[in-house]
Structure formats: C-alpha cells, structure tokens
Amino acid sequence: MKKWLLASGFVLALSVLAACGSDEADSGETGGLYGDEKLVVGVTAGPHEQILEKVIELGKEEGLNIKPKVFTDYVMPNVALAEKDIDINIFQTEPYFNAFIEDRNLDLVKSFDTVTFPMGIYALEVKDVAELKDGAKIGLPSDPTNSGRALLLFEQAGLIELDPEKGINSTIRDIVKNNGDYEFIELDSAQIARQLEELDAAAINTNFAIEAGFVPSKDAIFIEPKDSPYVNHAAVRTADKDDEAIEKLANIYRSEEVAKFIEETFEGSVIISWD
Incomplete structure (x- = not known):
C-alpha cells in the first residue's frame, strides 16, 4: 500500500513538473507582452528583415528577446497581428495601414515611425x-x-x-x-x-x-524625393500600444547604432525617418 502511494505521488509530481514545463514552452512561443519581454516581430522580406536582424542583435544587449517572422506580401502581417500570431509588425506606410484596417475593421494602431523606402x-x-x-x-x-x-x-x-x-x-x-x-x-x-x-x-x-x-x-x-510622405511605421494591437516591451523595441530601433547600420548598408536607398 505504501509503495503504491509513493508511486502515485511520484507520478503526480512528474505530471506537475511536466505541466509547468509545458506552460513555459507555450509562453515562449506566444511572443511578448506577457512579462517575458519576448516579442514576435513581423516584417516583410528584404530591408525590413535586414534592419530587424540588427535590432535583434542590439536587443539581446538590452535584455529584449525578439523572434522574427518574415512575410512575403503586404496582407498577412496585419492579419497575423490582429489574430495575435505576432506582437508587432514593421513594414507599411500610414496611408496603406489606414486603408487596410478600415477595410477589414481591425483593432490596430500605429506605434512608431521607422524608415522610408522611396518608390x-x-x-x-x-x-x-x-x-x-x-x-x-x-x-x-x-x-x-x-x-x-x-x-x-x-x-x-x-x-x-x-x-x-x-x-x-x-x-x-x-x-x-x-x-x-x-x-x-x-x-x-x-x-x-x-x-x-x-x-x-x-x-x-x-x-x-x-x-x-x-x-x-x-x-x-x-x-521619390527624400521628403516623401510615405514613411513606414510599426503597428500593434490597440490594447498593447503602451506596453513596455514595445517602447523598448522602439528605442532600440530608433537608435544611433541602427541609423548607422541603415546608412552603411543601403547606400541611401532606405531613409531614416525619425528625429
């Protein structure tokens, strides 16, 4: 009887540990905004992806863990954001964003300006x-x-x-x-x-x-001239617009290190659009 109770207790303990491990794994996959400062950031392939790689590198130094998710079109980044598959996206101009969220009735908002890609x-x-x-x-x-x-x-x-x-x-x-x-x-x-x-x-x-x-x-x-009004920006769900992790991401993205990387990498083809 005692052996059975000991075995049962051991199995229960393993179950609890397994459950805790599963919760931790799940929270690691959901992205940021849950206290672990891990953000899933959606970008389009190309320059936005390259810039984000630099941001990820700098983010590690600041204790911000970023997971990139790369898209090859202009539709899915906003859809994925609305469906909570990502925490923030960086790829679009404000006119496009405004038209898209109005057409699809999405509860998303602009977060911060990033760069301009002259057409x-x-x-x-x-x-x-x-x-x-x-x-x-x-x-x-x-x-x-x-x-x-x-x-x-x-x-x-x-x-x-x-x-x-x-x-x-x-x-x-x-x-x-x-x-x-x-x-x-x-x-x-x-x-x-x-x-x-x-x-x-x-x-x-x-x-x-x-x-x-x-x-x-x-x-x-x-x-387009360098003063093109088509500035790209980051977008988030409205409920997350004041999140500390988003603010930290914005500060890293708009840093002198990232500005220097953009200038050296893209030879004037990508324009920094923040003060």
Missing part, C-alpha cells in the same frame, strides 16, 4: 523616363494605396497628369492627360520586379527592388 521607376532598356517611347507598357502596383502612390510618381516624372482633387486616392481612371499614350498595367506589388522584362518600365517598392538586385538610389530612372 522608384525602373527599366531595363532605358536610363531616363524621357527615353520611354509612346505607347510604352508601364507597370504599377495593383493595391489602391500603392497604385495611387505610383501614379503620383508618374506625374512627378512628367509622364501623366492626374485629377488634382484625387491626390493619393488616384486611380488609372483619374489620369486626365497621358503624355505618351502609355499603357498602364496593374500587377501585384511583389511580382512587378520579376515581370520587368515584359514591361518598358515599372514603379516598384524599394523592398521588392532591392530583393530583385537593384540599388534604388543608383538604378531607379526616377525616384
């Missing part, structure tokens, strides 16, 4: 927008925010004129003057660089341009 016009056969022939096929992103941004870029480059009342909400239908009878083709943002061989030129987001091997500051035939 550029790229071509394989010409070195200047003035060399584009009449009827040239020109690609641009298909999502509304980046499409409007690209059209404004085309207007700045002298290719078109837009309805002045539309601004960043411009669509192809708002072109009031097409200076070269150009054919504008809307494509998925992530695919444009891969399809550039089939186009005469295209507006490409910097992260995808770099991923395709371009150096935007050198290879773009026309590029």
